[in-house]
Amino acid sequence: MKKAAIVGILFAAATTLAAQSSSHSARALHAATSVRSSVSSLPRFRFENFTTANGLPDDHVFCVLVDGEKVWAGTNNGLALYENGQWKTYTTADGLAHRAVLSLALDKRTGDVWAGTMGGLSHISAGRIDTYTQLNSGLSNDVVYGVSIEGDNVWVATAAGAGRLDTRTGEWSLYNERNTPMTEIWAYGVSAAPDKVYFAIWGSGLLELNQKTGVWDKYDDPDGENEMVLLKNQGLIHEIVTSVSYIDSVVWVATYFGDSHYDGRYWHNFLTKDSGLPSNFTNTVRGIDRNRAWFGTDKGLAYYDGTNWAVYRPALDTGKSEMTVRDASGKVTEIPVATAPAHSYVLGIDFQGSDIWVATAKGLSHGIHQP
Amino acid sequence: MKRRLAIAAFAATAVSFAAIWQPAAATIPAPDPDTYASPLELLLSPDGSRLYVLCQEAAEVRVLNPQTGHEIATIPVGRQPRGFSFSPDATHLFVVNSWDDSVSVIDTRTTKVQATWHAGFEPSSVVEDHAGKALFIADRIGNNITVLDAATGEERQTLEAGRGASYLALTADGSRLYATHVYPSATPHRTPPKSEITVIDPAQAQVIDRLQLPAIAGVFHIAISRDGRLGVAAQLHPKNLVPLAHVEHGWAFVDTLTLFGADVGRTVEVPLDELDRYYAYPFGVAIAPDKSRIYVSHGGSDCITVIDTRKLLAWVHVHPEPFAEDLSASAHYVLARIPVGKNPRGVVLSRDGAKLYVANRLDDTISVIDTRANRVTQTLRLRGPEKVSALRRGEQTFYTAKYSFQGQFGCSNCHIDSTFDGLQWDLEPDGFGRDIVDNRLIEDLRGTEPFKWNGGNPSLAVECGPRTEKYFWRSQTFDDLILADLVLYLRHLPSRPNRFRPADGTLTPAQERGRVLFFRTVDKLGQPIPQRNQCAYCHSGPKGTSQKSFDVGTGKPTDNTAVLDTPQLMSVALTAPYLHDGSAKSLEEIWTLYNPHDQHGRTSDLTKDELNDLIEYLRTR
Numbered sequence: 001m002k003k004a005a006i007v008g009i010l011f012a013a014a015t016t017l018a019a020q021s022s023s024h025s026a027r028a029l030h031a032a033t034s035v036r037s038s039v040s041s042l043p044r045f046r047f048e049n050f051t052t053a054n055g056l057p058d059d060h061v062f063c064v065l066v067d068g069e070k071v072w073a074g075t076n077n078g079l080a081l082y083e084n085g086q087w088k089t090y091t092t093a094d095g096l097a098h099r100a101v102l103s104l105a106l107d108k109r110t111g112d113v114w115a116g117t118m119g120g121l122s123h124i125s126a127g128r129i130d131t132y133t134q135l136n137s138g139l140s141n142d143v144v145y146g147v148s149i150e151g152d153n154v155w156v157a158t159a160a161g162a163g164r165l166d167t168r169t170g171e172w173s174l175y176n177e178r179n180t181p182m183t184e185i186w187a188y189g190v191s192a193a194p195d196k197v198y199f200a201i202w203g204s205g206l207l208e209l210n211q212k213t214g215v216w217d218k219y220d221d222p223d224g225e226n227e228m229v230l231l232k233n234q235g236l237i238h239e240i241v242t243s244v245s246y247i248d249s250v251v252w253v254a255t256y257f258g259d260s261h262y263d264g265r266y267w268h269n270f271l272t273k274d275s276g277l278p279s280n281f282t283n284t285v286r287g288i289d290r291n292r293a294w295f296g297t298d299k300g301l302a303y304y305d306g307t308n309w310a311v312y313r314p315a316l317d318t319g320k321s322e323m324t325v326r327d328a329s330g331k332v333t334e335i336p337v338a339t340a341p342a343h344s345y346v347l348g349i350d351f352q353g354s355d356i357w358v359a360t361a362k363g364l365s366h367g368i369h370q371p
Numbered sequence: 372m373k374r375r376l377a378i379a380a381f382a383a384t385a386v387s388f389a390a391i392w393q394p395a396a397a398t399i400p401a402p403d404p405d406t407y408a409s410p411l412e413l414l415l416s417p418d419g420s421r422l423y424v425l426c427q428e429a430a431e432v433r434v435l436n437p438q439t440g441h442e443i444a445t446i447p448v449g450r451q452p453r454g455f456s457f458s459p460d461a462t463h464l465f466v467v468n469s470w471d472d473s474v475s476v477i478d479t480r481t482t483k484v485q486a487t488w489h490a491g492f493e494p495s496s497v498v499e500d501h502a503g504k505a506l507f508i509a510d511r512i513g514n515n516i517t518v519l520d521a522a523t524g525e526e527r528q529t530l531e532a533g534r535g536a537s538y539l540a541l542t543a544d545g546s547r548l549y550a551t552h553v554y555p556s557a558t559p560h561r562t563p564p565k566s567e568i569t570v571i572d573p574a575q576a577q578v579i580d581r582l583q584l585p586a587i588a589g590v591f592h593i594a595i596s597r598d599g600r601l602g603v604a605a606q607l608h609p610k611n612l613v614p615l616a617h618v619e620h621g622w623a624f625v626d627t628l629t630l631f632g633a634d635v636g637r638t639v640e641v642p643l644d645e646l647d648r649y650y651a652y653p654f655g656v657a658i659a660p661d662k663s664r665i666y667v668s669h670g671g672s673d674c675i676t677v678i679d680t681r682k683l684l685a686w687v688h689v690h691p692e693p694f695a696e697d698l699s700a701s702a703h704y705v706l707a708r709i710p711v712g713k714n715p716r717g718v719v720l721s722r723d724g725a726k727l728y729v730a731n732r733l734d735d736t737i738s739v740i741d742t743r744a745n746r747v748t749q750t751l752r753l754r755g756p757e758k759v760s761a762l763r764r765g766e767q768t769f770y771t772a773k774y775s776f777q778g779q780f781g782c783s784n785c786h787i788d789s790t791f792d793g794l795q796w797d798l799e800p801d802g803f804g805r806d807i808v809d810n811r812l813i814e815d816l817r818g819t820e821p822f823k824w825n826g827g828n829p830s831l832a833v834e835c836g837p838r839t840e841k842y843f844w845r846s847q848t849f850d851d852l853i854l855a856d857l858v859l860y861l862r863h864l865p866s867r868p869n870r871f872r873p874a875d876g877t878l879t880p881a882q883e884r885g886r887v888l889f890f891r892t893v894d895k896l897g898q899p900i901p902q903r904n905q906c907a908y909c910h911s912g913p914k915g916t917s918q919k920s921f922d923v924g925t926g927k928p929t930d931n932t933a934v935l936d937t938p939q940l941m942s943v944a945l946t947a948p949y950l951h952d953g954s955a956k957s958l959e960e961i962w963t964l965y966n967p968h969d970q971h972g973r974t975s976d977l978t979k980d981e982l983n984d985l986i987e988y989l990r991t992r
Contacts, residue, residue: 109527109528109576110528110529110530110531110576110577110578111575111577111578112531112578123531125531125578125581126569126570126577126578126579126580126581127580127581128531128567128581130531134963134979135959135960135963135964136956136957136959136960136963137957137959138959138979138982138983138986140979140980152529160979167529168513168529169871170944170990171881171987172983173881173983174979174980174983176980178978178980179980
């Protein structure tokens with residue numbers, strides 16, 4: 001009831017807030033595709049893949065971040081920077097907190113990059129790396145699954161709750177079971193905007209912090225902590241939330257058992273059985289706007305344009321490149337393609353104009369948009 | 372015009388309270404006739420008709436006729452102004468007030484303060500970009516560069532700099548901005564210090580490079596040649612890893628320059644000292660318009676070094692590195708040492724390079740040097756007390772290097788601008804690597820005695836007298852009167868404003884939770900905490916010290932004693948690293964790494980967020 005009461009206020013503020021939280025590159029990709037909801041408008045790419053064979057420090061890529069012409073890849077063996085056609089790798093010898101880089105975020109105002117690793121949070125600024133750990137700073141845990149920048153704040157999702165570093169004052173604020181509705185403290189993802197911050201909590205649903213009021217809200221699976229879906233579109237699809245993307249005042253949520261979309265009033269859930277999602281096991285989600293999003297699953301990269309779905313992957317049986325589309329009627333069509341992402345296990349997504357970059361368990365892929 | 376209109380509109384509509392930090396008129400007290408001017412920095416108007424003098428103690432900008440020294444105007448600004456610069460068209464003068472965290476915007480035609488904007492944490496230098504869109508401000512304790520909208524004063528962003536960001540220089544074409552730092556970057560314990568020159572693209576307002584300065588701790592002014600091909604920064608190269616007892620072997624400081632840019636081809640460090648004579652505290656730098664000369668002021672040696680740039684570059688290109696410690700090198704490129712007044716700081720050249728003006732901070736004079744003759748031809752005396760007070764004499768003693776062997780260093784070498792240096796020193800002749808001590812802040816010392824980490828010196832007179840003679844200067848020492856003046860000066864050093872303490876005295880929720888933890892007597896299990904394990908027992912009183920010594924389990928095998936003086940807590944957030952030997956890089960590490968048996972306070976029962984609260988409280992002290 002409380003949620004319903006504030007929906008009107010939230011909706012009224014949506015336009016302004018959306019402008020602040022939207023992704024420029026994501027919009028560029030959207031513009032390059034089409035606003036029309038037709039199968040033919042679904043984007044097509046020529047994928048160029050990077051592995052250790054052509055400069056990547058490790059094939060296991062957890063995350064990818066685009067900064068103009070530069071591309072950062074968080075791998076299992078260092079942070080790689082692709083610039084002017086060449087890869088440069090930052091390691092613990094350069095001051096990186098840990099070799100395994102799980103998450104990346106860009107401070108667009110300064111060009112600095114923040115990297116969440118298995119051993120702390122690293123701040124990369126013009127080649128200098130400063131590291132925050134649970135021993136030398138207020139960081140709650142060294143395993144940093146998610147990081148998001150909002151103004152002067154660096155928000156983190158860690159294996160022991162969430163946190164915020166105010167870079168102006170140096171103050172750390174920690175969020176856990178003691179001061180939020182978080183019943184589990186395994187925070188997997190965070191998406192921060194000036195009005196609200198959302199946290200993906202493994203086993204504890206979706207958490208929302210209203211920055212203006214300081215009030216926390218918790219969104220749970222109305223079916224409880226099981227894999228059955230009895231109440232479709234009545235709430236979050238599952239408690240094991242892995243990723244969240246807040247944009248245009250809507251929340252896109254990924255779980256290991258399907259995905260959700262929440263616009264402040266209505267929930268819409270996606271499962272393989274009634275959508276084009278290639279797998280319910282979703283590692284990451286990136287919303288483009290209120291209606292469109294990209295999903296990284298264990299069985300391929302998926303795009304949803306509000307009506308239709310497209311899936312890009314090497315075929316699970318033959319490994320042959322494939323692209324399939326599913327229209328509103330459920331009709332599935334295979335589109336002939338020559339390339340696909342490096343692997344079907346997708347962990348990270350970012351956009352570069354109309355192109356897409358995809359982090360997978362066996363390489364990093366650059367999807368070059370095809371007109 | 373655009374800025375004036377914008378400022379007027381801004382003030383009239385009060386767009387943002389936060390952007391107007393404090394109205395200048397409301398906070399600036401009437402000038403005290405007994406206050407020394409203490410000229411720190413100089414600027415010349417583009418036409419050379421006006422000399423602007425930034426007077427630190429007087430908290431004024433004085434506008435002088437550079438020919439006669441006649442005072443044309445006096446402009447009150449904020450507390451402890453530390454840097455100033457013109458707008459590109461010189462219609463405005465920006466002054467950063469380091470203790471007010473503000474920038475005064477002055478109309479140079481009316482010589483009035485038009486606006487006062489909030490600016491960073493201890494702003495120390497300011498530069499406007501050529502486009503007139505942004506003000507870049509180096510924040511000494513913020514460790515960053517704050518970027519303000521040049522029309523409204525609203526903060527746009529902060530750029531991560533190094534520790535103690537203090538001085539800025541913009542290239543003549545406006546394409547690059549360089550920042551230096553008075554405190555060293557964090558390095559692993561007992562390893563050489565390092566610093567950086569932060570390189571900023573003003574158009575993008577982003578840091579694009581960081582020039583590494585290995586072995587360097589305190590870097591002061593930086594200058595760029597007009598053609599943009601040569602950069603020069605003045606700096607301290609400390610030798611803090613070996614016992615200071617080796618002063619007679621030159622093991623204290625080297626005074627050097629960092630050169631960079633296309634003329635050099637790399638970043639290279641060159642010495643300013645000579646084999647048997649040191650030129651301490653290199654501070655101000657100016658490069659002649661034709662690049663033929665480099666001028667460096669020495670705050671500890673009361674002189675100006677004149678360098679032949681052509682010979683310097685030739686030397687750099689011919690000789691392989693490293694030669695920063697080859698004190699015979701300077702004979703190849705130093706042309707002259709020109710005596711000036713006491714504690715010379717900021718320097719400025721006339722547009723034609725024929726005259727060099729030098730601000731002598733501690734005798735309230737401006738030396739005017741004929742750069743062809745390399746001698747002082749005129750000394751302009753600033754308005755102020757004629758008599759040199761005991762306090763002033765003490766400050767002069769603090770900043771001079773004349774008492775140490777071969778003039779190597781003074782008190783201010785380690786207590787930069789009367790603070791600290793962020794270094795750990797091996798002070799006494801008890802063997803290499805024994806009794807390593809972290810340098811402490813020396814503000815508001817009254818009631819914090821005894822001194823030394825082992826509590827061995829009961830008073831400042833002992834601390835600065837026999838001890839200094841024995842371990843530091845290795846030559847002559849102060850007589851009783853000089854020592855009395857020095858102690859007087861030290862006892863009058865005030866505490867800087869605490870930025871973390873809310874102005875109304877009300878603590879934030881996190882600070883208040885931390886305060887409760889600091890003063891607790893029972894742990895979270897309900898067990899009484901032994902008195903000596905309560906934070907507030909040892910760190911008692913208004914300054915956070917019981918003035919007693921304890922063994923809190925932080926002694927190292929290399930220490931002669933584990934019983935250590937309880938350090939005061941004022942401004943503790945600014946003085947990393949921590950513990951007596953500086954082994955804890957952060958406040959957190961005091962408890963996460965160095966308190967395994969709860970001897971340094973009962974903290975093992977605290978959660979991570981409670982530890983954060985405790986730190987938030989400590990930051991208010």
